[in-house]
Amino acid sequence: MEKKILAILEQRDGKIKKSSFETLSVAQHFASSLEMTVDAVVIGEKIENASDVFSYCNCNLVHFTHTDLQLYSSSAYKKIVVEYASQQGSEFILISNTSLGKDLAPRIAIGLNAGLVSDCTALNLNEKEIIATRPVYAGKALHEVKLNSQVKMYSLRPNVFKAVQLENKAEEKISTVAVENPDLSNRVKEIKRSEGKLDVAEADIIVSGGRGVKGPEHFVLIEKLAEQLGAAVGASRAVVDAGWRPHEDQVGQTGKTVSPSLYIACGISGAIQHLAGMSSSKYIVAINKDKDAPIFTVADYGIAGDLFEILPVLTEEIKKLKS
Amino acid sequence: MKIAVCVSHVPDTATRVKIAGDQKSIDPTGVSFVLNPYDEFAVEEALKTKEKFGGDVIVISVGGDQVKETIRKSLAMGVDEGVHLKTGEVLDSFAIAQALADEIKSLGCELVFMGKQSVDYDNGIVGQLTAEMLGYNSISVCVTFQLEGTTVTAEREIEGGKEIVETSLPCVITAQKGLNDPRYASLKGIMTAKKKVIQEKPVGSKPALVENLQLKMPVAKNPGRILGTDSSAVPELVKLLHEEAKVI
Numbered sequence: 001m002e003k004k005i006l007a008i009l010e011q012r013d014g015k016i017k018k019s020s021f022e023t024l025s026v027a028q029h030f031a032s033s034l035e036m037t038v039d040a041v042v043i044g045e046k047i048e049n050a051s052d053v054f055s056y057c058n059c060n061l062v063h064f065t066h067t068d069l070q071l072y073s074s075s076a077y078k079k080i081v082v083e084y085a086s087q088q089g090s091e092f093i094l095i096s097n098t099s100l101g102k103d104l105a106p107r108i109a110i111g112l113n114a115g116l117v118s119d120c121t122a123l124n125l126n127e128k129e130i131i132a133t134r135p136v137y138a139g140k141a142l143h144e145v146k147l148n149s150q151v152k153m154y155s156l157r158p159n160v161f162k163a164v165q166l167e168n169k170a171e172e173k174i175s176t177v178a179v180e181n182p183d184l185s186n187r188v189k190e191i192k193r194s195e196g197k198l199d200v201a202e203a204d205i206i207v208s209g210g211r212g213v214k215g216p217e218h219f220v221l222i223e224k225l226a227e228q229l230g231a232a233v234g235a236s237r238a239v240v241d242a243g244w245r246p247h248e249d250q251v252g253q254t255g256k257t258v259s260p261s262l263y264i265a266c267g268i269s270g271a272i273q274h275l276a277g278m279s280s281s282k283y284i285v286a287i288n289k290d291k292d293a294p295i296f297t298v299a300d301y302g303i304a305g306d307l308f309e310i311l312p313v314l315t316e317e318i319k320k321l322k323s
Numbered sequence: 324m325k326i327a328v329c330v331s332h333v334p335d336t337a338t339r340v341k342i343a344g345d346q347k348s349i350d351p352t353g354v355s356f357v358l359n360p361y362d363e364f365a366v367e368e369a370l371k372t373k374e375k376f377g378g379d380v381i382v383i384s385v386g387g388d389q390v391k392e393t394i395r396k397s398l399a400m401g402v403d404e405g406v407h408l409k410t411g412e413v414l415d416s417f418a419i420a421q422a423l424a425d426e427i428k429s430l431g432c433e434l435v436f437m438g439k440q441s442v443d444y445d446n447g448i449v450g451q452l453t454a455e456m457l458g459y460n461s462i463s464v465c466v467t468f469q470l471e472g473t474t475v476t477a478e479r480e481i482e483g484g485k486e487i488v489e490t491s492l493p494c495v496i497t498a499q500k501g502l503n504d505p506r507y508a509s510l511k512g513i514m515t516a517k518k519k520v521i522q523e524k525p526v527g528s529k530p531a532l533v534e535n536l537q538l539k540m541p542v543a544k545n546p547g548r549i550l551g552t553d554s555s556a557v558p559e560l561v562k563l564l565h566e567e568a569k570v571i
């Protein structure tokens with residue numbers, strides 16, 4: 001029988017997320033190297049951008065639909081995926097390690113008797129075996145592991161694997177399955193959104209402020225720069241603990257782990273717990289008046305000066321560049 | 324009601340990691356170990372739940388003899404009983420979850436608190452694995468928790484907001500920072516904890532599902548450039564970000 005990879009996709013508000021296209025690209029890559037075929041599943045009432053899937057991967061897309069499945073239900077999602085993967089005999093299962101993926105992946109692993117490696121930042125082939133790399137000790141070390149189970153599951157850290165478009169879009173193969181009586185014993189009843197805010201976990205650029213910003217009223221400097229860049233606003237724990245910013249903005253070991261393409265740290269010293277959450281960013285800029293601050297050890301570019309003087313000029317320069 | 328809380332014993336977050344000679348673990352010399360920060364929230368929520376509804380809180384930890392220290396710390400915070408599931412091996416998440424599930428089942432705990440993640444290996448999966456093995460419901464990464472009769476409601480953090488999740492007992496809850504403010508152990512708590520007996524039970528060995536091949540250090544970054552000490556360096560910074568890094 002033909003060997004199969006299953007990519008589990010995620011929608012929010014009826015749109016398949018960018019991180020799912022990353023997952024599809026990884027699936028496509030392994031499908032070509034290992035001569036396997038790819039199935040993809042997405043669960044939700046309606047999907048607006050299903051056709052985009054085929055720009056990244058030549059696969060069979062199955063859309064499981066039901067009015068009660070627009071919001072996440074761990075019990076229902078698990079059952080649907082476990083049944084489908086068992087039917088297909090999927091051998092490799094890929095999912096993005098988003099908040100939904102983190103919650104769902106271990107449930108599916110148990111349902112399929114699969115081993116799971118969570119939060120992978122690299123998957124490499126050694127003879128036909130997959131060696132997974134994942135950051136441990138908050139990124140201070142890397143762990144290489146392999147799975148000894150028949151069915152193997154990997155969750156992928158968002159923003160690390162590239163979503164690569166195919167040269168020629170693949171043929172659209174979509175089937176829609178109406179789910180009967182989904183198991184809603186565990187379900188999301190409601191989502192409370194932080195209005196108009198870009199989340200640090202999903203942002204491509206982050207501007208973060210630390211104790212050097214001196215008070216919540218001065219965060220407007222950070223916000224203005226972030227606005228120019230289309231960036232999310234992050235914070236160190238010191239400012240979260242002081243109540244200047246909400247916990248959801250905290251970057252670091254006990255906050256969020258982020259890997260944007262650009263991270264601008266302003267008035268942040270670079271304590272080991274902060275570095276743990278952001279040192280995998282592609283480019284790091286530090287603005288700190290202490291030239292010996294540890295943040296400069298991970299920064300690509302730095303200005304060792306006063307953020308109150310520098311940030312307004314930086315915001316202005318970026319505005320000029322964009323216009 | 325019997326409430327279980329599962330805790331892990333991990334290096335302090337300020338630890339500078341060095342790889343041991345076997346290339347598979349960290350060198351423990353000079354490393355101080357603590358109760359996993361997220362598990363402090365789990366212990367606190369278990370104690371608060373007991374204060375509200377009555378019952379017993381039992382702390383469980385899987386590992387070598389050193390985990391007793393972390394069990395004691397939980398006892399000092401006010402937990403009633405401790406169980407040490409003893410093993411000399413480094414177990415993978417699946418084996419840890421199996422040991423926890425077996426113990427939770429034999430204790431008959433309907434409500435279980437854990438941390439969202441253990442800050443050593445950062446797997447973030449033991450809570451849901453254990454719940455699935457037990458056939459329990461679970462909600463992960465919770466910042467609020469509410470129990471009414473057998474209905475459990477919790478808010479979990481997601482990208483750009485929070486989800487309000489509803490389910491019912493039996494249930495495993497994994498704690499995120501923000502769930503509560505963990506209490507400090509009182510002197511009296513510390514004294515009583517010393518007298519409490521920690522039950523010790525052996526964990527059988529099982530072939531690892533997740534095989535440890537190698538632990539290594541990440542590639543160190545090249546030291547960056549300090550472009551100046553005031554806003555006169557800004558144009559160069561913007562130019563580099565635009566032309567060299569191509570990120571803006």
Ligand SMILES: Cc1cc2nc3c(=O)[nH]c(=O)nc-3n(C[C@H](O)[C@H](O)[C@H](O)COP(=O)(O)OP(=O)(O)OC[C@H]3O[C@@H](n4cnc5c(N)ncnc54)[C@H](O)[C@@H]3O)c2cc1C
Pocket residue numbers: 209210211212213235236237238239250251252253254255256266267268269270271272273274277287288289290293305306307308336360
């Ligand atoms: C268990 C544990 C978990 C933790 N988890 C996290 C975590 O997830 N995230 C996190 O961030 N921290 C975490 N910490 C806290 C961490 O150890 C530091 O205390 C914290 O990161 C410091 O925040 P800061 O850099 O904003 O403040 P500080 O260390 O006080 O640094 C302020 C910096 O601002 C600079 N500065 C001051 N004025 C100006 C100015 N006008 N212009 C430019 N620069 C200026 C100073 O030179 C200084 O370097 C954790 C700690 C523990 C124990």
Ligand SMILES: Nc1ncnc2c1ncn2[C@@H]1O[C@H](COP(=O)(O)O)[C@@H](O)[C@H]1O
Pocket residue numbers: 329330331332359361362365383384385386416419423436437438439440441442444445446447448449450
């Ligand atoms: N060895 C262990 N003993 C008891 N509980 C554990 C152990 N390892 C992990 N846990 C629990 O599972 C949670 C998640 O851990 P992990 O999946 O390893 O990141 C932790 O916060 C603990 O509550």
